[in-house]
Amino acid sequence: MDIKKFVTPEIIFGKGAIEQVGESCLRLGAKKVLIVSDDGVIDAGWLEKTIHCCRQVGLNYATFYNITTNPKDFEVEKGRQVYEAEECDAVIGIGGGSVLDVAKAIAVVATNGGNISDYEGVDQIDVPLPPMIMISTTAGSGSEVSQFSVIVDSKRRKKMTIISKSLVPDIAIIDPYTLTTKNHALTAATGLDVLTHAIEAFVSVASTPLTDVQAKNAISLVAQYLRPSVASRTNEEAKTAMAMASLQAGLAFSNAILGAVHAMSHAVGGRFPLSHGEVNSVLLPFVMEFNFIAAPKHFLYISELMGVDVRGLTEVEAGRKAIELVRRLAEDIGAPQRLSDMGLKEEYIKEMSLIAIEDACMITNPRDITVKDVEYLFSQAF
Structure with missing residues (x-):
């Protein structure tokens, strides 16, 4: 049989959709989330908005935002350390493709152990990931709905492509209003x-x-x-x-x-x-x-x-x-x-x-x- 599969997260789309993030985390059973973002997201005010939405529903959170344009493996490791030290049990990524890819990669190493390079290639992830909610702030990467994470191996100076259905987020939030802050x-x-x-x-x-x-x-x-x-x-x-x-x-x-x-x-x-x-x-x-x-x-x-x-x-x-x-x-x-x-x-x-x-x-x-x-x-x- 010529069987085809099509994987997709739950999708929340529309102006003001970002306000659903706190309630979405609660629906997934989250008690404390790691919010992953970057300086551009912070400057645009979207991290503050996300934190506000989490506070409104009484959800605890920690933040990680030391991310570069083409994110590196050591950035993922730093994010993992924050996730574990803060005893988080879910991940929110808010930003463009670099941020969302790092958020997914943090979820991988936090639950499966080792280095993110261990998961390069197709279907290398064995242990289920924690709940993941991805909020895209750029009309670009598609990472909020994809089974991809692309991270630079800093030693080999090579982008690693990690492909797994485990990387498909639980919930993708797309709010067109976030695009108004891009140059x-x-x-x-x-x-x-x-x-x-x-x-x-x-x-x-x-x-x-x-x-x-x-x-x-x-x-x-x-x-x-x-x-x-x-x-x-x-x-x-x-x-x-x-x-x-x-x-x-x-x-x-x-x-x-x-x-x-x-x-x-x-x-x-x-x-x-x-x-x-x-x-x-x-x-x-x-x-x-x-x-x-x-x-x-x-x-x-x-x-x-x-x-x-x-x-x-x-x-x-x-x-x-x-x-x-x-x-x-x-x-x-x-x-x-x-x-x-x-x-x-x-x-x-x-x-x-x-x-x-x-x-x-x-x-x-x-x-x-x-x-x-x-x-x-x-x-x-x-």
């Missing part, structure tokens, strides 16, 4: 990450009808609403649409996995402190060019979803429009166009390619790929 550059970078999630999930060899419907709607929403969301912090319609796009792209890639763009950007992010979304935005059109022959009909659908009238065009002509549209969107919102624009040097191509080819995300790329292919794609992106 235009972060809005652009995280929005292009959403688009990358959706496109890679849609063309993944592990895609299903359940993931396709999520991915396709996310692509359409990004095409319509990312530009106005970047243009205005107060455009409520655009923020709500991008929050939904991020959620749906997250559901899609959590179940269909990803591809070469993410494998390559993980290699870059493990070595250099660069924005994951911006690296994705540079790599995406080049990888789309490479993957095109593996799924031309899918690319035709992407063109349609992004607003192209494909009548009168051949499948190839229509499909290639998708690559042009992705490039134009990135240009319009001011995203970097080349890796060299971000300060990378070509001398690192071989090293990054060897790391990328071993990434778990390569398994579901629609076209067979070699390390030489990866080197070529990196060189094109410079």
Whole structure:
């Protein structure tokens, strides 16, 4: 039988949804939660809001917020120490992908022991995790609904991809109002990450009808609403649409996995402190060019979803429009166009390619790929 699975947490979506966090923790039986965040979340006032909601329902809490853009294994260990010292029994993550990934990783090592590197790969987690509530404050990572956690191994200078159904949070809270505190550059970078999630999930060899419907709607929403969301912090319609796009792209890639763009950007992010979304935005059109022959009909659908009238065009002509549209969107919102624009040097191509080819995300790329292919794609992106 051709059996498909689709995993998802309970989802609370809408303006003001963050106010549900305290009650959500109580429903899961939490007595004391570790709230994981970062400086940006604190500056925007969302940590204070979360603490207020916990206090309102009489829930005890501790906090941990020493997290960097591409979070490291030693940050996870520090968070674990706080969790244990404070005798917590649940985890709240509030922030972007880095924060949510660390929150999940803390839950792993707090219950399963050892180092987070012990859980690299697929289905390496044996002991059930404590209750996890994830609150996304960026329309970007999709970590609030995914079975992924990506953490840098500081010794190997490599991003570890941890994949397990155990990492799917119990409750995901998505409040579009939190997006109003992001600047235009972060809005652009995280929005292009959403688009990358959706496109890679849609063309993944592990895609299903359940993931396709999520991915396709996310692509359409990004095409319509990312530009106005970047243009205005107060455009409520655009923020709500991008929050939904991020959620749906997250559901899609959590179940269909990803591809070469993410494998390559993980290699870059493990070595250099660069924005994951911006690296994705540079790599995406080049990888789309490479993957095109593996799924031309899918690319035709992407063109349609992004607003192209494909009548009168051949499948190839229509499909290639998708690559042009992705490039134009990135240009319009001011995203970097080349890796060299971000300060990378070509001398690192071989090293990054060897790391990328071993990434778990390569398994579901629609076209067979070699390390030489990866080197070529990196060189094109410079």
